[in-house]
Amino acid sequence: MAQMGNVKAPLPFPVIDISPFTNNGTAPHRERCAKEIASACSDHGFFYVVGHGIPASITDHVLGLARCFFLESTDDDKVAIARKNPGDGNGDGARGHQRIGDNVTGGRRDWHEAVDFYAEVPDTSGPPYELLKGPNLWPRHPPELRKTLEEYVELVKAVGQAIVKAMGVALELGDDEDIFVRNTFNSFWVMRMIGYPGLDRDDVDGFSCGEHSDYGCITLLLADSTKGALQVQTKNGDWVDANPLEGAFVVNIGDMMERWTNGLWKSTRHRVVHRGENFRVSVPFFFEPDWDARIVPLEKCVERTGGQRIGEEVVYGEHLVSKVKGNFY
Numbered sequence: 001m002a003q004m005g006n007v008k009a010p011l012p013f014p015v016i017d018i019s020p021f022t023n024n025g026t027a028p029h030r031e032r033c034a035k036e037i038a039s040a041c042s043d044h045g046f047f048y049v050v051g052h053g054i055p056a057s058i059t060d061h062v063l064g065l066a067r068c069f070f071l072e073s074t075d076d077d078k079v080a081i082a083r084k085n086p087g088d089g090n091g092d093g094a095r096g097h098q099r100i101g102d103n104v105t106g107g108r109r110d111w112h113e114a115v116d117f118y119a120e121v122p123d124t125s126g127p128p129y130e131l132l133k134g135p136n137l138w139p140r141h142p143p144e145l146r147k148t149l150e151e152y153v154e155l156v157k158a159v160g161q162a163i164v165k166a167m168g169v170a171l172e173l174g175d176d177e178d179i180f181v182r183n184t185f186n187s188f189w190v191m192r193m194i195g196y197p198g199l200d201r202d203d204v205d206g207f208s209c210g211e212h213s214d215y216g217c218i219t220l221l222l223a224d225s226t227k228g229a230l231q232v233q234t235k236n237g238d239w240v241d242a243n244p245l246e247g248a249f250v251v252n253i254g255d256m257m258e259r260w261t262n263g264l265w266k267s268t269r270h271r272v273v274h275r276g277e278n279f280r281v282s283v284p285f286f287f288e289p290d291w292d293a294r295i296v297p298l299e300k301c302v303e304r305t306g307g308q309r310i311g312e313e314v315v316y317g318e319h320l321v322s323k324v325k326g327n328f329y
């Protein structure tokens with residue numbers, strides 16, 4: 001008889017080895033990988049990525065430093081990098097630290113604290129900066145956090161580039177195969193460090209992060225080993241746990257990829273419900289289009305989805321601003 005202890009819950013999404021695209025693989029390997037991406041994207045909008053080449057020593061260090069920031073910084077350390085309210089004359093509105101309850105999703109407060117970093121846009125006008133301009137606000141504690149995370153951004157960006165390259169191949173776009181690569185050369189990426197204390201036991205309908213879709217191309221989620229926190233909505237409306245897989249990123253599709261593919265690939269809705277005793281840490285990296293990228297449904301995808309366009313052109317920066325404006329209490 002099978003022992004209960006050996007029974008592993010099956011993973012809800014395919015595990016895809018991206019190394020043919022990060023490491024210049026052979027044509028057959030690239031083709032097989034692209035096929036796997038095509039089915040994962042049309043069936044789920046979520047998949048696990050292995051073979052990305054970022055060593056566990058680095059991802060563990062990133063998570064460890066994020067945890068250390070949340071749990072060991074003083075209040076003053078956090079206030080020093082607090083997100084400034086746009087329009088208060090004090091500058092930058094979206095970067096920096098957000099306390100528990102500052103974030104809102106679907107009109108309700110989320111139960112997490114976070115620090116948001118964005119690609120830096122050269123802006124010589126000085127403070128006050130517009131909502132998404134200005135410099136990042138880096139924690140002073142722990143001291144090596146900034147350097148480690150800046151190095152991590154370069155590595156994870158390269159993985160993002162490899163995945164969107166594979167996505168263009170997966171869609172068999174012909175001349176447009178590099179459309180996603182071309183529109184992410186200057187990716188206006190976002191990286192969040194998120195800290196989740198467990199929800200209160202009696203807060204039965206609370207959310208650590210409410211149901212939403214992500215905004216851009218793809219999200220590469222790095223999370224600690226906590227299970228049962230990230231939940232993903234399936235095509236029939238059920239919610240499944242997207243538990244972490246050691247050494248893998250959980251990757252999902254954002255709104256711009258849905259627009260490009262005319263809904264062939266959906267930006268799948270997900271949420272976080274963390275009821276455990278432990279403090280959960282995650283560091284999603286949002287690999288997004290260029291700030292001024294114009295996203296238009298691709299002709300080939302329109303044909304494959306019945307010929308009807310689901311939407312017109314979107315400028316990514318405008319989509320992002322409209323979302324971010326509604327994200328704070």
Ligand SMILES: N=C(N)NCCCC[C@H](N)C(=O)O
Nearest residue numbers: 104105106212214215286327
């Ligand atoms: N760039 C992204 N996806 N950031 C995380 C978004 C979390 C949900 C957000 N409060 C909302 O209501 O959309």
Ligand SMILES: O=C(O)CCC(=O)C(=O)O
Nearest residue numbers: 194209223230272282284
């Ligand atoms: O922490 C997680 O597992 C996911 C967070 C998330 O969905 C987001 O920040 O967009």
Ligand SMILES: [Fe+2]
Nearest residue numbers: 212213214270
């Ligand atoms: Fe998300």
